[in-house]
Amino acid sequence: MTADRVVLGIESSCDETGVGLVRLAADGTVELLADAVASSVDEHARFGGVVPEIASRAHLAAMAPTMRRALDESGLGLSDVDAIAVTAGPGLAGALMVGVAAAKAYSAALGVPLFGVNHLGGHVAVDTLEHGPLPERCLALLVSGGHTQLLLVEGIGEQITEIGSTIDDAAGEAYDKVARILDLPYPGGPPIDKQAKLGNPKAIAFPRGLTGPRDSAYDFSFSGLKTAVARWVETEQRAGREIPVADVCASFQEAVADVLTAKAVRAARDLDVDTLVISGGVAANSRLSELAAQRCAEAGITLRVPRPRLCTDNGAMIAALGAHVLAAGAKPSPLDMPANPGLPVGTIVVQ
Known part of the structure; x- marks a missing residue:
């Protein structure tokens, strides 16, 4: 590669329509040019979760306007x-x-290569827009409403291996369900985090899933924690006692952050990795960031967390991964490439 190249990224995996533009420099560095996002979260709020049909229709309505905003922001044209x-x-x-x-149509119309990439890899690649190149080998903790995974990254555009995952609820999903139990707004992450700052994280001893000596070292489970919160609240209500919402939130959040950070640091030590990237919507959680920083410092691990805007789903992260795939010399995806709801993390680009 001898000249700068502009990569356009499109994200529509859930309830955000994202279009991003990055510049891949001749030296392999990636620069963010634009990041436009349209969210349909308000349309899902009354249902307490994402409704797939509503999300699909929202993407159809938002795609062209979001594309125009991204191009305007970058000062570029198609x-x-x-x-x-x-x-x-x-x-x-x-x-x-x-x-x-939409991506196929733009690719065919412009006569430029198309890369169908992995959403999970995008959450890792986006950190390079914030903190520059990653080391050749690092660990990523991806925490969102739909995913909780530990990923060993050995070249962003080349090899990502899942070493641990949730066996039931994702961490963000557990936040949403606990928020519903406590009559807090959807999505549950921000209101629980806000309440937790007013409560005592040691007030209630909620369980830490899959942390026993015979349990999987790197897998996660949050369904039991969510159930424990529901049963504790139900018991208090039956006794006629007022629910200490702040204490429940603080204790629940401490349990989540404790398990996530402990397993991530353990994996980094076991695999002899000295850099941990945390991304996904839950990465914006204040207690997770605080505890991760503390434990990484104690273990001599470099912690990298993108700014909140880049942690949630967006087109910039897909453009960034596309740039790394392009730099790695990957073949473009065919125009008859299908969408794959179950695309494994090891498939970085569909070929």
Whole structure:
């Protein structure tokens, strides 16, 4: 590669329509040019979770306007685009199809290569827009409403291996369910974090899932924690006692952050990795960031967390991964590439 190249990224795996533009420099560095996002979260709030059909229709309505905003923000035109990256999976089938169809149309119309990339890899790649190149080998903790995974990254555009995952609820999903139990707004992460700052994290001894001596070292489980919160609240209500919402939130959040950070640091030590990246929507949680920073410092591990805007789903992360895939010399995806709701993390680019 001898000249800078502009990569356009499209993200539509869930309830955010994202379009991002990055510049891949000749030396392999990636610069963020634009990041436009349209969210349909308010349309899902009254249902307490994402409704796939609503999300798909929202993507259809938002795609063209979001594309225009991204181009305006970057000061570029479509004719300046050298490659297109799109989330091919994992995600909601209908939502993915909207983004993939749009990316194929732009690719065919502009005559530029198309790269169908992995949503999870995008969450790792986005950190390079914030903190620059990653070491050749690092560990990523991806924590969101749909995913909780530990990933060993040995080249962002080349090899990502899952070493641990949730066996039931994702951490963000548990936040949403606990928020519903406590009559807090959806999505549950921000209101629980806000309440937790007013409470005592030691007030209630909620369980830490999969932390026994015979349990999986790197896998997660949050369903039992969510159930424990529900039963504790139910017991207090039956006794006629007022629910100390702040204490419940603080104790629940401490249990989540404790397990996530302990397993991530343990994995980094076991695998002899000295850099940990935390990304996904839950990465913006204040207690998770605080405890991760403390434990990483104690273990001599470098912690990298993108700013909150880049942690949630966005087109910039897909453009960034597309740039790394392009730099690695990957073959473009075919125009008949399907959307794959169950795309495994090891498939970084669909070929």
